[in-house]
Amino acid sequence: MSTDARINNEPGFVLHTYPFKETSVVAEIFTRGHGRVALIARGARRPASALRGLMQPFTPLLLSWFGKAELKTLHAAEWQGGLVVPQGRALMCGFYLNELLLRLLARGDAHEVLYDRYVDTLDQLAGESTIDFERILRRFEKSLLSEIGYGATFDVDAESGVAIDPNARYVFQPERGATRAAGQPGCPVSGRTLLDLAEDRFDRPATLAEAKMLMRALINHTLGTKPLYTRQLLRELTDLNP
Numbered sequence: 001m002s003t004d005a006r007i008n009n010e011p012g013f014v015l016h017t018y019p020f021k022e023t024s025v026v027a028e029i030f031t032r033g034h035g036r037v038a039l040i041a042r043g044a045r046r047p048a049s050a051l052r053g054l055m056q057p058f059t060p061l062l063l064s065w066f067g068k069a070e071l072k073t074l075h076a077a078e079w080q081g082g083l084v085v086p087q088g089r090a091l092m093c094g095f096y097l098n099e100l101l102l103r104l105l106a107r108g109d110a111h112e113v114l115y116d117r118y119v120d121t122l123d124q125l126a127g128e129s130t131i132d133f134e135r136i137l138r139r140f141e142k143s144l145l146s147e148i149g150y151g152a153t154f155d156v157d158a159e160s161g162v163a164i165d166p167n168a169r170y171v172f173q174p175e176r177g178a179t180r181a182a183g184q185p186g187c188p189v190s191g192r193t194l195l196d197l198a199e200d201r202f203d204r205p206a207t208l209a210e211a212k213m214l215m216r217a218l219i220n221h222t223l224g225t226k227p228l229y230t231r232q233l234l235r236e237l238t239d240l241n242p
Contacts, residue, residue, distance in 0.1 A: 006066040010034060011080065013118070014057050015098040019045065026071065027055050028102055029063060032115040036105045039065050039074040051077055058085045058094055058122060070107060083122060090125040093133055097121060097140060099228055100219070104148055114147040134212065135202040141215045142197065150222050153177055155198035166192040172214055174221035187217040 012031035020026045024042045031037055044051040051074070054061060060080035065072045086094045097118065105111065121140045125133070145151050155164050158177030164170070170178040171186035178194055179186075193210040202208055219228075 005068055006064075006075075007034065008064045009062045009078075010064070011115075012037070012061055012063045014055055014059065014061070015102045016057075017041075017044075017055050023049075025055055027074070030098075030101050030105070030115065030118065031063065031110075032112055033110055035109040035111055036101065036107045037065070038071050038107060039063070040071060041074045041077075054079060057098055058083070058091075060119075083119070084126040086122060086125040089133065093125050093137060094122060096137070096228070100141070100144060103223055103226075103228070104144060111147050114144060117143045134208050138202055138208070138211050138215055139200060141219060142200070145215075145218055145222065148222075150218065152218060153198075154194045164191045164194045164198075166190075166195055170194060172217070174218050187214050189214055 010031045010033055012029045014027050015030050015036070016028045017025040020040055023045045024040055025044045027039050027041050027044075029037045029039055041051050041055050043049045044055050046052065054077045060083045062078040062080050063074065064076040065074050067073050085091070101118070117140060121136060124136050142151075152172075152174070156162070156177070157164060157170075157179060158173075159179040159181065164178060168180055168191045170180055170189055170191060171182075171184050172178045172189050172194070173184070173186040176186075178189070189210050190206070192204070193207045193214070196202065196204065196207040197211055197214070202211065
């Protein structure tokens with residue numbers, strides 16, 4: 001974890017905030033060079049505070065802070081611009097991404113490639129039609145798991161070591177991978193879907209449907225028992241179900 005006393009003008013996004021004392025908030029931030037950082041934004045809940053309107057998700061910021069403890073102090077925040085905030089269902093998808101990052105990223109670990117993918121994904125969500133949301137989410141989930149060390153191998157049989165057969169059926173186990181052994185616990189999936197996942201292709205409806213179930217199983221395995229709030233909310237409020 002970084003022990004830098006002062007950081008200046010670091011690109012970042014607010015993932016979540018919660019009240020701190022009478023007038024302040026703690027903002028969980030995803031930054032490009034320092035990963036997830038928790039910052040105290042002093043006075044941000046005051047009506048006249050310049051920080052009040054900036055401590056919002058999906059707002060590109062340049063952030064400056066100081067402190068060596070895990071909970072650091074925000075010194076300045078500046079709107080960077082250049083990104084359209086997602087709306088409607090796309091906005092809910094954005095909150096889903098934020099919750100994934102909040103739950104899966106350790107504080108202080110830089111993930112520059114993932115940060116760039118996050119910015120690109122927000123831009124896609126703001127500009128795409130509803131039918132593309134599933135593809136966008138699956139690609140981000142796959143990138144996130146790979147970045148934090150939980151990436152899966154989709155194109156090789158975990159038991160035999162041979163290439164996946166597109167015409168065969170498999171069972172995918174999070175800690176092992178894909179095998180053709182019938183009757184074993186795991187997520188059932190076609191060989192074609194596994195190969196599509198390996199090559200980042202989501203054009204087939206069957207691939208989208210099976211990839212949703214498989215990525216959900218991998219994420220649930222990584223998260224543990226506590227469910228994702230935004231996933232439940234999307235299930236209740238829309239017909240989009242990450």
